[in-house]
Amino acid sequence: MNAELRARVLAAAAAETSPTCSDLRRRNLMIGLVAAASGLGAFVIFAALMSEGHLLRLGGEVAPHQYLERPVGLVATSVGGALVVAATAVWLALRRGRSMLGRSRRRLLFGAALIPISLLAWKVGCSIAFGASMVAWPERPGERCLALSLFVAAGPLLSFLAIRRSAPVQPALNGAVIGFAAGAVAWVAADLWCPIAYVPHVLLGHVLPLGVLAGVGALLGRALLAPRSR
Amino acid sequence: MAIPDLDGADAAMERYARGDAAAFADVYDAIAPRLLVLLRKATRDASAAEDLMQQTLLHMHRARGSFIPGAPVMPWACAIARRLVADSARRRRVEQRVFSEAPADDDRMTYDPVAATAAADDLLHAHRLAGRMQQRIEALPELQRNAYRLLRQEGLSLKRAAEVLGTTVSAVKLRAHRASVALRAALREAEELV
Numbered sequence: 407m408n409a410e411l412r413a414r415v416l417a418a419a420a421a422e423t424s425p426t427c428s429d430l431r432r433r434n435l436m437i438g439l440v441a442a443a444s445g446l447g448a449f450v451i452f453a454a455l456m457s458e459g460h461l462l463r464l465g466g467e468v469a470p471h472q473y474l475e476r477p478v479g480l481v482a483t484s485v486g487g488a489l490v491v492a493a494t495a496v497w498l499a500l501r502r503g504r505s506m507l508g509r510s511r512r513r514l515l516f517g518a519a520l521i522p523i524s525l526l527a528w529k530v531g532c533s534i535a536f537g538a539s540m541v542a543w544p545e546r547p548g549e550r551c552l553a554l555s556l557f558v559a560a561g562p563l564l565s566f567l568a569i570r571r572s573a574p575v576q577p578a579l580n581g582a583v584i585g586f587a588a589g590a591v592a593w594v595a596a597d598l599w600c601p602i603a604y605v606p607h608v609l610l611g612h613v614l615p616l617g618v619l620a621g622v623g624a625l626l627g628r629a630l631l632a633p634r635s636r
Numbered sequence: 637m638a639i640p641d642l643d644g645a646d647a648a649m650e651r652y653a654r655g656d657a658a659a660f661a662d663v664y665d666a667i668a669p670r671l672l673v674l675l676r677k678a679t680r681d682a683s684a685a686e687d688l689m690q691q692t693l694l695h696m697h698r699a700r701g702s703f704i705p706g707a708p709v710m711p712w713a714c715a716i717a718r719r720l721v722a723d724s725a726r727r728r729r730v731e732q733r734v735f736s737e738a739p740a741d742d743d744r745m746t747y748d749p750v751a752a753t754a755a756a757d758d759l760l761h762a763h764r765l766a767g768r769m770q771q772r773i774e775a776l777p778e779l780q781r782n783a784y785r786l787l788r789q790e791g792l793s794l795k796r797a798a799e800v801l802g803t804t805v806s807a808v809k810l811r812a813h814r815a816s817v818a819l820r821a822a823l824r825e826a827e828e829l830v
Contacts, residue, residue, distance in 0.1 A: 430701030
């Protein structure tokens with residue numbers, strides 16, 4: 407084995423500082439806090455601009471003399487379930503299991519498919535179970551929820567990519583799952599804010615941003631997570 | 637010199653991740669020889685292989701804090717090396733396109749003092765055959781080529797190769813089998829021509 411090459415590699419590594427496990431844990435904790443703060447901050451700003459600072463909305467006038475109301479129990483159940491799905495999605499996106507190569511392609515694809523399906527099914531299922539009307543709100547097709555979701559998810563998306571740092575295998579797919587996880591976090595905020603469970607509205611305003619974020623995550627994952635030669 | 641075992645590399649990487657700076661030399665000694673073989677086969681260029689090996693190890697050095705205790709090091713190193721090879725090949729292609737350089741001369745016959753004692757015809761035949769086989773390996777679909785290289789040339793187990801390629805064991809088996817069938821056919825064809 408080439409002794410000169412060995413000396414060169416060891417010297418190059420010694421010259422470049424790199425974080426140890428404990429350094430990285432602290433750093434990731436900080437990034438996690440930044441992600442939470444940025445998501446929450448974005449949600450508060452959006453609510454201040456769009457609904458006079460109301461983070462929780464229980465209904466509104468769907469049409470002249472027609473009101474939509476959702477009970478607090480429905481909000482708690484719906485948001486609670488969404489929180490569980492979001493936490494699972496973040497765990498799936500950031501934890502790599504027992505291998506440095508991360509989770510298998512099949513598991514990632516399965517998780518990526520399951521996140522939007524379970525969020526949608528939970529929201530619609532809760533609304534049906536609580537007997538809440540799923541009427542259309544013509545003035546609210548879903549573009550505001552779409553904007554809210556993308557606005558809230560931007561910070562967590564970048565933070566999750568920074569925490570993941572590298573994915574030598576399937577960086578695009580890992581990035582897409584990170585996008586879904588950021589979208590699931592934003593779903594919780596959108597679920598608090600939006601009283602509408604009308605399916606076309608939910609598909610446009612709540613599910614579509616998950617797809618958009620997964621696409622952006624895939625592009626960013628390919629660009630940022632794959633090791634690059636210098 | 638005996639190559640240290642890979643379990644030793646896993647333990648050394650764990651120590652390095654926790655902050656034991658001296659453990660990086662043990663990681664190097666355990667994985668560098670294997671990595672270099674893999675990279676030489678992939679690049680067919682000794683200096684490029686050394687450069688990519690250095691980059692792979694530096695990438696591992698930068699990511700040491702994210703090392704999962706108990707995880708095997710070699711599949712990780714192979715996956716990084718594979719990415720770097722693909723990226724550097726892509727970079728080279730772009731540079732060639734940008735500077736409109738002619739493709740490099742493919743005449744790789746070099747003086748080999750051991751082979752020089754063999755009959756010239758045999759040497760020429762062996763060289764042509766090796767060249768043809770290498771061309772056929774390069775011409776294989778990427779999925780088959782990668783599976784074949786990891787299993788047959790790098791000697792990884794099916795499970796490890798599946799992890800590196802991000803697929804299932806049966807898919808790796810199938811890809812490697814198809815590659816072997818294609819290469820056997822190419823070998824028969826080449827021998828019939830002689």
